[in-house]
Amino acid sequence: MTKIVGDILENIPWQERASKDSMPIWRYSKNPIINRNEIPSSNSIFNSAVIPFKDGFAGVFRCDSKSLSMNIYVGFSHDGINWNINHTPIEFRGENEELLCKEYRYDPRVCFIEDRYYITWCNGYHGPTIGVGYTFDFKTFYQMENAFLPNNRNGVLFPRKIGKHYAMLSRPSDTGHTPFGDIFYSQSEDLEYWGHHRHVMSTVKGDKSAWQGTKIGPGPVPIETDEGWLLIYHGVLTTCNGYVYRMGCALLDLDEPWKVKMRSANYILAPYELYECVGDVPNVVFPCAALTDSGTGRIAIYYGCADTVTSLAFTTVDDLIDYMKENPL
Numbered sequence: 513m514t515k516i517v518g519d520i521l522e523n524i525p526w527q528e529r530a531s532k533d534s535m536p537i538w539r540y541s542k543n544p545i546i547n548r549n550e551i552p553s554s555n556s557i558f559n560s561a562v563i564p565f566k567d568g569f570a571g572v573f574r575c576d577s578k579s580l581s582m583n584i585y586v587g588f589s590h591d592g593i594n595w596n597i598n599h600t601p602i603e604f605r606g607e608n609e610e611l612l613c614k615e616y617r618y619d620p621r622v623c624f625i626e627d628r629y630y631i632t633w634c635n636g637y638h639g640p641t642i643g644v645g646y647t648f649d650f651k652t653f654y655q656m657e658n659a660f661l662p663n664n665r666n667g668v669l670f671p672r673k674i675g676k677h678y679a680m681l682s683r684p685s686d687t688g689h690t691p692f693g694d695i696f697y698s699q700s701e702d703l704e705y706w707g708h709h710r711h712v713m714s715t716v717k718g719d720k721s722a723w724q725g726t727k728i729g730p731g732p733v734p735i736e737t738d739e740g741w742l743l744i745y746h747g748v749l750t751t752c753n754g755y756v757y758r759m760g761c762a763l764l765d766l767d768e769p770w771k772v773k774m775r776s777a778n779y780i781l782a783p784y785e786l787y788e789c790v791g792d793v794p795n796v797v798f799p800c801a802a803l804t805d806s807g808t809g810r811i812a813i814y815y816g817c818a819d820t821v822t823s824l825a826f827t828t829v830d831d832l833i834d835y836m837k838e839n840p841l
């Protein structure tokens with residue numbers, strides 16, 4: 513038995529597995545949990561992040577508007593399933609007007625470290641880079657310096673210092689629909705200046721694990737277990753019909769997370785359901801958050817579907833570890 517290191521979350525959204533298929537993850541029966549038109553201005557709500565907050569949950573949601581402006585919005589929920597999303601986007605405070613001037617914001621992640629909730633997102637600043645901000649209460653938000661130069665996407669913080677440093681995974685990119693991409697690790701003393709960059713893992717060329725042959729990117733905040741950091745990530749295959757986004761998992765070393773201990777050759781979730789296969793961008797599952805309960809090992813994954821809606825899926829730490837052992841890369 514692998515143990516999740518972290519808080520007990522008795523109110524984690526949960527549904528028992530209904531079918532006995534061979535997949536380690538099962539979908540919530542009432543997916544999608546957030547529809548495209550959940551707020552009046554939205555064209556689509558997807559690739560969003562949630563976190564326990566007070567006696568319920570808070571979230572930061574990617575809502576693309578009906579002019580297709582990409583921005584991030586706060587929402588709250590008592591049960592992690594039914595959400596009230598604010599009708600206006602997050603307004604960040606900060607000292608630098610140029611940084612606060614929004615080009616676009618998308619694909620947020622939320623990570624509690626020490627005393628506050630950090631938000632990272634893909635931030636338009638002469639190309640995509642990693643925006644960083646924080647809040648104590650999900651009412652007032654402060655924007656910090658961008659973590660990196662453009663072009664980069666999928667900045668995901670670790671929930672505690674590793675060694676003496678804050679740590680972040682990211683995926684260097686290009687300005688467009690990047691046709692390449694590996695996952696890297698960076699560290700910082702102050703969450704402003706990032707360095708000591710280390711390569712974590714690459715795409716897989718060839719037949720053994722073709723679903724992750726074009727690019728990969730970190731998904732939810734890594735989950736600390738007694739065996740390592742459990743990383744859920746997306747992997748992309750280029751097909752004659754465009755990119756297909758699937759979900760995979762790996763186990764990273766606890767003290768040196770750029771060292772991969774285990775990685776699954778098979779994907780853990782792929783676009784099978786209609787809401788994952790049909791939408792503004794077909795055939796996309798894109799995880800950005802995972803709630804965990806250290807008491808039971810339960811994991812609830814929030815993922816964007818077809819760049820249109822948001823869904824929920826369930827697994828346990830042992831289901832994922834066993835799957836990696838059964839299907840090693």
Ligand code: BMA
Nearest residue numbers: 559618619689793796798819
């Ligand atoms: C990536 C990002 C994601 C999106 C995915 C599929 O490059 O833009 O937000 O879900 O493409 O379109």
